[in-house]
Amino acid sequence: MIWLNQLLQGILLGGYYALMAAGLSFLFGVMRVINLAHGSLAVLAAFLLLMIDHWLGVSPFIGLWLMLPIMALIGMVFQLGILERSLSGGPLIPLLATFGVSLLLDNILFAIFGANTQSFAPDIGSLSYGSWAIGHSIDISQLDALIFATALVLLVGMHLLLTRSQLGRMIRATAIDAEAASLSGLDPRRVRVVASVMAMIMIGVAGAALGMRSSFEPYAGGAQLIYAFEAVVIGGTGSLWGTLIGGIMLGIAQNMGATINPHLSQISGHVVFLLVLLVRMRMGSLRLGNFLRKRMRPSVVSA
Amino acid sequence: MTQYYGVERGTSRTRIILIITSCLVVALACGPALMSANILDHLIVLFIYIILAISWNALAGYGGLISVGQQAFFGIGAYAAIRLSYYGVPVYLALPLGGAAGAMAAGIASLFMLHLRGGEFAIGMWVLATLIQQLVSLDPLIQGSTGTSLLALNHFAPASRRADTYWLSLAVLLGLLGALFWLLRSRQGAAMQAIRDDEEAARSIGVAVAPTKRLAFVFAGLGAGMAGALWLAASITFQPGTYFGVQWTAYMIFMVLVGGIGTFEGPILGAILFFALETIFGATGVWYLIGLGAVSVGFALFAPRGIWGALEARFGWRLLPVGYRLVLGPGFARDKTASSIVQSDHHA
Known part of the structure; x- marks a missing residue:
């Protein structure tokens, strides 16, 4: 029974990881850039929400609707000021630039907010501890369920947007071949700005989830x-669904590890990650994040 | 018109520089007899920074691999030295062996990590570093995140300990610089520089890319491991969180990026600059780190070749003969185009 409970908790935790991974996976899919500032941006979003809540005295759920537009704006600045410029500098430059941004962000947050750990748990009332009991030994935390549902809605929404909408087609076209896309009348720069804004909104939601379900401090981004x-890696080359599956596998691995020994929680997550790497090496398909390409089957294009 | 070409490795200027460098090395070797304890301590730190910079540059500049997890080998170097010393290995033997453990760990990690590319490799290395930190923290000797000390060093008098650590650092630095210098002049080095300039083109003319990258990776692991062991010798205490912290990689990136990625001299210049900045602004704490971040972003976006790369491109400077120079013989008009050909031989 304890294992069943751990399995369930792991799946729920996986929803959080999938939420955190969505923005990273999406940006990589569109621009082939692994954004090393991803974690720091999520922590920045959490601190923005904290400031909004303190100034306006509103609940994080209301503050979120002010924080997300700010994150969208940051996404625009980030794209135009950093990523767009670094994309033209060869494969190493985006990594160096985004790593520099993470260093910059972490320390600016530290300079403003200090080393204290913060959390929204006191601001969201009974949601932070409320749970539904199933049987004797299984409790489903309401907050974890909400985060899982959010991740699901976000991923389904992204999937629909990418496969069914005009904007989605433009993003996929830019991801596959920006030059060809511009020949057919798209402006890849503008499409990339839109993609970056979308990624930043996902990161904003993930940052809010981080602050609600646990605590954060300026150096929590790494x-x-x-x-x-x-x-993203465990979920593999697949779609945004892969991200969800990867998050769930990571959550299960951590929770199972923690049941054996509390020290093993993170270690078992890392070990599963490395095992997946090894297995995929054997199978010879290590490339990840091709979901935008994979979705480009002719039937979808003509849709 | 017949044109005559010759290929030479150095110019008369590089030979003069080599002589000056040799004199500097002799002077540095006499350091403990001439300099105060304070200066010696600072020089040890500077030597370690240069080691870190050249090893990260070997990986990123010549191997084309950006890693944000080199702290894995830095930590392993220090941890292995502590473990070996605990098992009774003499401490000044345990320290270089610790560094060698960094190279060994890199050799093992290369078997699977080098299959990752670009950003996947970059964060994959960070994951590896985090995993190794957590495993090391499980060792009872390390006492979790509390850490431990290299107690064996306490048996030496402070003055002789400082001198020994200084000489060891200098020896490791010169050894690594020499090895890199020799490596870059060898066949492997030509392959490395070809990969630096264009990986696909290098592959297409038959450069064995994978073994060359592995060589760069192991060299970088050796350098970071040695630096970790030397840092342990200088500071004596070991906390996993400090040694396995990502800030080491941030420093390496700063030094290499500012100095000049993919050049021999740039990282050394970057390390000296970083050391100077830290001495001047280090006391301002977080603002100093914000400055490092801002300067890193600025160089990555606006001057990706770094200070030395820019100087080299502008003046054709080359202090140490690690490449080849094309020399034009008589009969070739030394006009502007020709001299620009001469200068473009070593950098894409």
């Missing part, structure tokens, strides 16, 4: 980046 990246 760990978030690592979890997000592990979820």
Whole structure:
């Protein structure tokens, strides 16, 4: 029974990781860039929400609707000021630039907010501890369920947007071949700005989830980046669904590890990540994040 | 018109520089007899920074691999030295062996990590570093995140300990610089520089890309491992969180990016600059780190070749003969185009 409970909790935790990974996976799909500032941006979003809540005295769920537009704006600046410029500088430059941004963001947050850990748990009332009991030994946390549902809605929404809408077609076209897309009348720069804004909104939601379900501090970004990246890699080359599956596998691995020994929680997550790498190496298909390409089957294009 | 070409490795200027460098090395070797304890301590730190910079540059500049997890080998170097010393290995033997453990770990990690590319490799290395940190923290000797000390060093008098650590650092630095210098002049080095300039083109003319990258990766692991062991010798205490912290990689990136990625001299210049900045602004704490971040972003976006790369491109400077120079013989008009050909031989 305890294992069943751990399995369930792992799946729920996986929803959080998938939420955290969605923005990373999406940006990589569109621009082939692994954004090393991803975790720091999520922590920045959490601190923005904290400031909004303190200034206006509103609940994080209301503050979120102010924070997300700010994140969208940051996405625009980030794209035009950093990513667009670094994309033309060869494969190494985006990594160096985004790593520099993470260093910059982490330390600016530290300079403003200090080393204290923050959390929204006190601001969201009974949601932070409320749970539904199933049988004797299984409790489903309401907040974890909400985060899981959010991740699901976000991923389904992204999937529909990419496969069914005009904007989705434009993004996929830019991802596959920006030059060809511009020949057929698209402006890849503008499409990439839109993609970056969308990624930043996902990161904003993930940052809010981070602050609600646990605590954060200025240097928490690195760990978030690592979890997000592990979820993307474990989920593999597939679609945004792969990200969800990867997040769930990571969550299950961590929870199972923690049941054996509390020290093993993170270690078992990392080990599963490395095992997946090894298995995929054997199978010879290590490339990840091709979901935008894979979706471009002719039938979808003509849709 | 017949044109005559010759290929030479150095110019008379590089030979003069080599002589000056040799004199500097002799002077540095006499350091403990001439300099105060404070200066010696600072020089040890500077040597370690240069080691970190050249090893990260070997990986990123010549191997084309950006890693944000080199702290894995830095930590392993220090941890292995502590473990070996605990098992009774003499401490000044345990330290270089610790560095060698960094190279060994890199050799093992190369078997699977080098299948990752670009950003996947970059964060994959960070994951590996985090995993190794967590495993090391499980060792009872390390006492979790509390850490431990290299107690064996306490048996030496402070003055002789400082001198020994200084000489060891200098020896490791010169050894690594020499090895890199020799490597870059060898066949492998030509392959490395070809990969730096254009990986696909290098592959297409038959450069064995994978073994060359592995060589760069192991060299970088050796350098980071040695740096970790030397840092342990200088500071004596070991906390996993400090040694496996990502800030080491941030420093390496800063030094290499500012100095000049993919050049021999640039990272050394970058390390000296970083050391100077830290000495001047280090006390401002977080603002200093914000400055490092801002400068890193600025160089990545606006001057990706770094200071030395820019100087080299502008003046054709080359202090150490690691490449080849095309020399035009008589009969070739030394007009502007010709001299620009001469200068473009070493950098894409």
